[in-house]
Amino acid sequence: MNTMKAFQVTGFGGLDKLEYKTVELPSLEKDEVLVKIHATALNNSDIWMREGGYGTDRSSDAAAGWRREGIQFPRIPGSDIAGEIVKVGSEVEDKVLHKKVVLFPFQSSGKVGHEHMSEDIAYIGSEFDGGYAEYVIWKADLCYDAPLTNLSESAPIPVSGLTAWHMIKRANIQKGEMVLVNGATGGVGSFAVQIAANVFGAKVIALVRDQSLDKKMKELGAYKTVAYKSHQLVEDITKASDGQIDVVLDVVGDAMFSTSLAVLKKGGTFVTSGASSGVLTELDLRTLYLKHLNLLGSTLGTKEEFDDLLKAVQDGLVKPIIDKTFPLEKAKEAQSYFKESKQLGKVVLLP
Numbered sequence: 001m002n003t004m005k006a007f008q009v010t011g012f013g014g015l016d017k018l019e020y021k022t023v024e025l026p027s028l029e030k031d032e033v034l035v036k037i038h039a040t041a042l043n044n045s046d047i048w049m050r051e052g053g054y055g056t057d058r059s060s061d062a063a064a065g066w067r068r069e070g071i072q073f074p075r076i077p078g079s080d081i082a083g084e085i086v087k088v089g090s091e092v093e094d095k096v097l098h099k100k101v102v103l104f105p106f107q108s109s110g111k112v113g114h115e116h117m118s119e120d121i122a123y124i125g126s127e128f129d130g131g132y133a134e135y136v137i138w139k140a141d142l143c144y145d146a147p148l149t150n151l152s153e154s155a156p157i158p159v160s161g162l163t164a165w166h167m168i169k170r171a172n173i174q175k176g177e178m179v180l181v182n183g184a185t186g187g188v189g190s191f192a193v194q195i196a197a198n199v200f201g202a203k204v205i206a207l208v209r210d211q212s213l214d215k216k217m218k219e220l221g222a223y224k225t226v227a228y229k230s231h232q233l234v235e236d237i238t239k240a241s242d243g244q245i246d247v248v249l250d251v252v253g254d255a256m257f258s259t260s261l262a263v264l265k266k267g268g269t270f271v272t273s274g275a276s277s278g279v280l281t282e283l284d285l286r287t288l289y290l291k292h293l294n295l296l297g298s299t300l301g302t303k304e305e306f307d308d309l310l311k312a313v314q315d316g317l318v319k320p321i322i323d324k325t326f327p328l329e330k331a332k333e334a335q336s337y338f339k340e341s342k343q344l345g346k347v348v349l350l351p
Ligand SMILES: NC(=O)c1ccc[n+]([C@@H]2O[C@H](COP(=O)([O-])OP(=O)(O)OC[C@H]3O[C@@H](n4cnc5c(N)ncnc54)[C@H](OP(=O)(O)O)[C@@H]3O)[C@@H](O)[C@H]2O)c1
Pocket: 043, 044, 045, 159, 160, 163, 182, 183, 184, 185, 186, 187, 188, 189, 208, 209, 228, 251, 252, 255, 256, 273, 274, 275, 276, 277, 298, 299, 300, 341, 342, 343, 345
């Protein structure tokens, strides 16, 4: 077995740059393992890395990958991966063979607790080939026991789940605090609702497109839901929370930014890790200083947090939500569906 089927991104651009090919399997380094991929969950980063959508510090329009620099093409995208170890490098013990694993999504030289902050951070599916393939090579010590027997359900945990967990740690959410989760139906948001409510004991208000999602959000642990399509959204959130929002967890970006700052109570905290509706926004600095607000940025998380998240999933406190699966060869359709549809939870590719 020297080849596999995979999608490669061959340059910045549209879906025509996502090409289905037979490619060589790279050889294993001594500390690596070969993982037969069972499931890869889609993320916006898979699409944005193809579109070059990350901008740079100097130009928000510049074509760049997640590290805000060029990507070496061809590159296999996909960073939320679950599978089975089928081959080990010379320094990896045989006993890990056939283990079902989820892949910690990046490598870095950062010290414990600061892995995600390191300048040399390099992501699977961006600086390394990723999960739109039958096999992937990864460091043995970055392969963690899958917390669920269903590997499709395990796949979204490394990126979506870890991102949500870290946002909550960044905000230092305490039991009983009132937390608004924007984009609560999305990949990160559906984890954030559950982790904030079921692990950290927060009272979560889930912001969703309409009230038909109320039952589902309450099953996930939400205290209340508010529909964002309201003409009086600030009033609706203020009423639902009695004006007591301590923290906003946001991945929506521009569309929700001024509303989020308006509904936070004095001294409240806004955490962002994404911007589905727009990356550029306006900030009235008077709101920030007169309300004593904290604005925090957050990306992915630490290995310790990943361990804690896997345990919470194992304990049944957090359950990855799968909207739809596609076979690997339908990756283009899967990306179009993910980009355009109104899913609840994650879209997953099955090689
Ligand atoms: N920094 C990191 O570590 C990290 C990791 C993962 C993701 N991200 C980023 O986080 C963002 C969300 O990722 P995701 O995987 O959760 O995406 P997703 O599954 O597509 O979810 C996006 C959510 O945002 C909502 N939304 C989009 N436009 C909106 C608008 N105009 N008003 C209100 N709500 C809106 C969506 O609601 P509807 O379905 O109703 O539109 C949905 O709930 C992306 O920008 C992604 O790149 C960052």
